[in-house]
Amino acid sequence: MWSPQYSDEDEDACDVSQSQDTIRERDEYVDNDPGLKVVEGEGLTEEMNAMKEVFMRMSEKKVRQKEQGQRDCVRVYSEAFQSDIERIFTTSKKSCIAEAQKLNESIEQTSTRLEEQKKELMHVQESYECSFRESIENVTSELERLKELRAKVVDAYELGKHEVVKAFEEAFGSVDTMTCRLQGHAAQIYSDTSYVKAFQSQVERLM
16 A cells, blocks of 8 residues: 655655765774774775775665665555555546446436426316316306396396386276276266155155
8 A cells, every 4th residue: 555654755865864874884984994094004095995995886786775675665656556546546436437327317217207297287287277168168158148047037027017017007097997987976876866755755655
């Protein structure tokens, strides 16, 4: 696994520090070796230089080993990092694909449900429209029937009114005729004195 706590820059700084420590140890070793001082004092500069070259080669070898180790370490960490990246990418891709599939299924289900609801609403709307048209037709028909009934009632009222007026006129005419007859009979009765004469004759006979 790739560790974010250790970077290439930290490793470079560590290797440079180790190389500097190696060179510093070599110089201290040369400076503190009394044998080398004696050799130098005796004029054996070549041997000292040879030993320095040996130390230099050893230091260079150690540096090369460190650099190789650094490269190997970088390679290992790079491969581990690349593997982690690929694994994370694969996992994320699978997760995204799964989420996309779920979302697609949810969208399809929602679309299907909305389509069904739309059909139901259209059916209900058509039913309401048919019922409304039938209601309007029934109301219109009932209004026409009421108009006809009103016309019949008005005609019957006018006819009955005319007949009643005619009957009253005939009745009033009959009453007037009867009144005239009664008045005539009353006048005849008032003018007829025969019954008085008959009454007087009867009274005289009895007396």
